[in-house]
Amino acid sequence: MAEYELCCEIFNQCSNNQMRDVDFQEVDVADTDAWIRAAEPRAEIEKESLSDGTVIYHTNTAGLHKRYSFTPV
Numbered sequence: 001m002a003e004y005e006l007c008c009e010i011f012n013q014c015s016n017n018q019m020r021d022v023d024f025q026e027v028d029v030a031d032t033d034a035w036i037r038a039a040e041p042r043a044e045i046e047k048e049s050l051s052d053g054t055v056i057y058h059t060n061t062a063g064l065h066k067r068y069s070f071t072p073v
Contacts, residue, residue, distance in 0.1 A: 004070040011065040
C-alpha cells in the first residue's frame with residue numbers, strides 16, 4: 001500500500017457563502033480508483049493525474065461538487 005495525504009474539498013454553491021469545507025488526513029491506499037468508488041458510489045467521477053504523482057478526483061453527486069487530492073507522502 002502507498003501512503004497519501006488526502007485533501008477533500010467540498011464546494012459550497014450558496015451565493016452568500018463561497019468558502020470551501022476542507023479536510024486533511026493521511027491514508028494508506030493500494031488503489032485510489034477503488035477507494036474513491038467506495039467513498040462516492042453514486043458520483044460522476046473525473047480523474048486527473050499530475051506529474052508529481054498526485055491524483056485528483058473531481059466528483060459530482062446530485063450537484064454537490066467535491067475534489068479529492070491524493071498526494072504521495
